[in-house]
Amino acid sequence: MAKxxxxxxxxxxxxxxxxTVSFTFTQPHRVRESTREAVLDAARALGYLPSASARGLARGKTGAIGLFSFDYFGRSSTEAARNAAVRTARGPGQASHDWDSLFSDEANKDFRLxxxxxxxxxxxxxxxxxxxxxxxxxxxxxxASxxxxxxxxxxRVDGLAVFPNTLPGEILxxxxxxxxVVELSNPAEDNRLHRVSVENAGGMALLTEHLIQHHGLRHITFVGPEGSPDREHRFRGYAEAMSVAGLDIRTLPRSGPTDPAADVDRTIHRLRASGHLPQAFVCAVDAEALLYMDALARAGISVPGQVAVTGFDGLVAGLVSRPTLTTIRQPMVELGSTAASILIDEVTKPSPAPVVKELPVKLMVRESCGCGV
Amino acid sequence: MAKxxxxxxxxxxxxxxxxTVSFTFTQPHRVRESTREAVLDAARALGYLPSASARGLARGKTGAIGLFSFDYFGRSSTEAARNAAVRTARGPGQASHDWDSLFSDEANKDFRLxxxxxxxxxxxxxxxxxxxxxxxxxxxxxxASxxxxxxxxxxRVDGLAVFPNTLPGEILxxxxxxxxVVELSNPAEDNRLHRVSVENAGGMALLTEHLIQHHGLRHITFVGPEGSPDREHRFRGYAEAMSVAGLDIRTLPRSGPTDPAADVDRTIHRLRASGHLPQAFVCAVDAEALLYMDALARAGISVPGQVAVTGFDGLVAGLVSRPTLTTIRQPMVELGSTAASILIDEVTKPSPAPVVKELPVKLMVRESCGCGV
DNA sequence: AGCTTCCATCTATGCGCTTTGATTGAACCC
DNA sequence: GGGTTCAATCAAAGCGCATAGATGGAAGCT
Known part of the structure; x- marks a missing residue:
């Protein structure tokens, strides 16, 4: 590492x-061909690379976009996907703690599969x-960052995209x-940030209508972990579709994030005991749906034979699960590229008001609702 | 965006x-409590954030590590994983072009599943x-970057990790x-970079021995796209295990990256026609193994009943495929963290010689070799 | 020839921060 | 009381680059 x-x-x-050196890199047309060559030769010979720090300082821009994401440990959604993978790979008879024996690397638990x-x-x-x-x-x-x-x-960035609930609102x-700053969700509060979200309510309404109209279901219960704005919007879509059809709105709380699987087991058990098992669980997220499919299987209840289950997100996990998961797929890649696009536009030419975009979603009819089995 | x-x-x-302002952020102990408070209050009131560019310039370090990765379009390994997913999700009878109908977002093909x-x-x-x-x-x-x-x-970084074949050697x-700079593979040439790789040869030897000793196979063919140093090391492991057992070393070329599935179909067809179908295909990478499992299924040849197939990598795709894929799992997360660790150590305290680490791999015995079916 | 234009290049300044070495008081000691 | 120490703070010098404005010279025009 020479100087x-x-x-x-x-x-x-x-x-x-x-x-002149600076010009040959940033505005080559302003430098005569011969001198440009000379500069480039010298640069090559010395192994010169422009320092982004100095450049950023001088220009007042860094040329970078930041993405503030989760850290991956102990998140329940990750847990659920893990378990789904195990179930798929080993068949329903196998307990999910088998996972570790599949991929174990002592020093290196692999939480992200x-x-x-x-x-x-x-x-x-x-x-x-x-x-x-x-x-x-x-x-x-x-x-708590x-x-x-x-x-x-x-x-060190010119613009920042953040997932919801990763940073305190005040810091944002x-x-x-x-x-x-662009936030990747429906608004939790009106903080006047830029924003890109998806048709949460509309998508969920569409899905609920499918269950009602195509499958003729009437007892449909909405479930899913609370606390996220997306969840609320999705609930709203479900509730609206149910109201329009003149059906009762029902929802179940979740006791907490500790051992969600056991939690859902208890819920199922209680519902069955009281004879109130619904005809369908409409889940706020795919991960929750996978959890319910697991629990129902453990309870010996057939999906979708006895109870239908649906999700929301469109994770690959729902595509490889048995049965495959009927869900609403979000255009996730587009969500990201839209966010970046908004940021870069803003860096170039700030707009007076917050930019808000809502992307369309798509109903993915698969097996868990009762179609195509 | 105020100034x-x-x-x-x-x-x-x-x-x-x-x-004093600088000190309160970087060496708080050097400033009296009361003034520290005053500075922090002022900073908060103004919405101050230190500029990473200026800081990097002044310190001569950026505090960032770079990772130079692939771009994702049109890579055959990605193709293979896509197809595996489709096969898994829809059953072997379904053609893989169904994929697009599963996840289609017109403007937004999703290559990374x-x-x-x-x-x-x-x-x-x-x-x-x-x-x-x-x-x-x-x-x-x-x-061609x-x-x-x-x-x-x-x-803009203090250290750079690169995947093989992403940058020309001279630039590196x-x-x-x-x-x-740390390269994430076995050496293609002796370029004296830092390096972290895995036991390619040893792992492949282990896997080959498993086929020979546990399953009693004798006609084992090595396949896999050429051109990567990892591939060569794996081939060496295979060849060694075969030699030790006194068996013939056989390998098959691949004609090219265009339509690999058709390519493999032809290979299978030709082998069967000539009566030289091996008892096992040992593949250099999981993606190739998935390709072979697909092709064998299309040809009506049972895996592992008639022909065993093995991979190398330990992708999730091989865990959800049918049959599940016997393979060598690389500690991929650890590969990454080790690379980062080497870089950060070097930034702190450069070592005179290139640091080279080789991580252990693990044999994952699953179904495609003939075990546990 | 004398003028203007224009191009290629240079000089000089500042971007926001870290850090060394200097300065100032206050506390301490004999 | 004079000298010593030490903690707290400050002044000033860069870090490597971009860029506005200055300069000089060649080309074009009358």
């Missing part, structure tokens, strides 16, 4: 001023950044005064 | 010098970076003079 060469070194070797929601979104961001000549900086956080964590990212508001 | 506040603004508001090799490695890099207080910068490339592409990344060598 890093700078514009000064290149300029000296090429016999020009540093301005399906491309989940945020993975696909990240891919979209990457693609758009690349297309527009930006680079991507990845940060990870959890609700410290100021320092986030400054580490926010200080502060950051958004300096750089554009 | 971004700087140390000067904070210093003025807090009634101190900029040095399983966590492939590089996804898992990336996760490892992310984890280690986070643990050590670095941020991650993602770049994507293809063999321009100098400018790569400078964009290399100029140049970059490695300025910042540590």
């Amino acid at each position: 890093k060469p700078t514009v000064y070194d290149v300029a000296e070797r090429a016999g020009v001023s540093i301005a 399906f491309p989940l929601y945020h993975d696909e979104v990240q891919r979209g961001v990457e693609m758009e950044c690349r297309r527009r000549g930006y680079v991507l900086m990845i940060g990870e956080g959890h609700g 410290t100021e320092a964590d986030i400054a580490e990212i926010a200080g 508001r502060r950051i958004s005064k300096r750089i554009p | 971004k506040p700087t140390v000067y603004d904070v210093a003025e508001r807090a009634g101190v010098s900029i040095a 399983f966590p492939l090799y590089h996804d898992e490695v990336q996760r490892g890099v992310e984890m280690e970076c986070r643990r050590r207080g670095y941020v991650l910068m993602i770049g994507e490339g293809h063999g 321009t100098e400018a592409d790569i400078a964009e990344i290399a100029g 060598r140049r970059i490695s003079k300025r910042i540590p």
Whole structure:
């Protein structure tokens, strides 16, 4: 690691001023061909690479977009996907703790075995950044990220995309005064950030209507972990479709994030005991649906024979599960690329008002609703 | 986007010098409690965030690690995983072009549906970076990346991890003079980069021995796309195990990357016609194994009944395929975290010689070799 | 020839921060 | 009380680059 060469070194070797060196890299047309060659030769010979820090400082822009994502440990959705994979791979008879024996690497538990929601979104961001000549900086956080964590990212990008519930609202508001911030969900509060979301309500209404009209179901219960704005919007779609059809709206709480599988087992048991098992569980997210399919299988209840189950997201896990999962697929990659696009536009030319986009979703009719079995 | 506040603004508001502001953020113990509070209050009031560019320039380090990865379009391994997913989801009778109808988003073809090799490695890099207080910068490339592409990344990180075949060797060598570079594979040439790889030869030997000793197979053919150093090392392991057992070494070329499925179909057809179908195909990578399992199924040949198939990598796709794939699992997450770790160590305290690590692999005995069916 | 234009290049400044070495008081000691 | 120490703070010098404005010279025009 020899001392890093700078514009000064290149300029000296090429016999020009540093301005000329800078120009040959940033505005080649302003430099005569012959001198340009000389500069490039010198740069090559010295192994020169422009320092992004200096460049960013001088220009007042970094040329990078940040994505603030989850950290991956202990998230229940990840758990659910893990379990789904095990069930699929080993058949319903196998307990899910077999997982570790499949992939165990003592020092290296592998928590991430399906491309989940945020993975696909990240891919979209990457693609758009690349297309527009930006680079991507990845940060990870959890609700309680410290100021320092986030400054580490926010200080080095021109725009920031964040998943919901990864950063405290107050910090987000502060950051958004300096750089554009786009949030990837329906609004939890009116914080005037840029925003890209999907047709949560419309999609869920569509799905619910499918169960009502195509399958003639009437006892349909909505389930799913509370606390996310997306969940509320989806519930609204379900509720609307049920009202229109003159059906009762029913929803079940979840006691908590500890051992969700056992929690769902208890719920199923209680419902069956009281004779109130619904004809369908409409779940707020795929991960929850997989959890319910698992629990129903354990209880010896056939899906979709006795009870239908649906999800929302469109994870690959729902495509390889048995039965395959009827769900609403979000355009996750597009979600990411749209977010990046908004940010880059804002960097270039700020708009006075927050940009809000809602992307269409798509009903994926598969087996778990009772179709095609 | 009001004018971004700087140390000067904070210093003025807090009634101190900029040095004191800097110290309260970087060496809090050096400033008196009361002034520290004053500075932090001022910073909060102004919405101050330190500029990473300025900081990087002043410190001579950026605090970021780069990962140079593939771009995702048109890669055959991705194709193979896609097809495996379809086969799994729809049963062997369904053609794989059904895929698009499953997930179609006109404007947004979704090429990335399983966590492939590089996804898992990336996760490892992310984890280690986070643990050590670095941020991650993602770049994507293809063999022909321009100098400018790569400078964009290399100029803004303290260390760079690269997948093999993503950057021309000469550029890599140049970059490695300025910042540590670690390559994620066995060496293609002796370029004196840092390196982390896995026991390619040993793992493949182990797998081959399993087929020979446990299943008593004797006609075993090695297949897999050429051109990667990893492939060569794996072939060596296979060849050694065969030699030790006194068996013939056989390998099949692949005609090219265009329509690999048809290519494999032809290969199978030709082998069967000539009566030389082997008892097992030992594949250099999981993706290739999935391709062979597909082709064999299309030809009406039972796996593992008539022919065994094995892979190498340990992708999730091989866990959900039918039959499940016997393979060698690489510790991919650990591969990534080790790479990041090497880089960060080098940034802190450069070592005189290239650091080379080889990680252990693990034999995953599943169904496609003939076990447990 | 004398004028203007225009192009290629250079000089000089500043981007926001870190860090060294200097300065100032206050506390301490004999 | 004079000298010593130490903690807290500050002034100033870069870090490597972009860029506005200055400069000089060649070409074009009358």
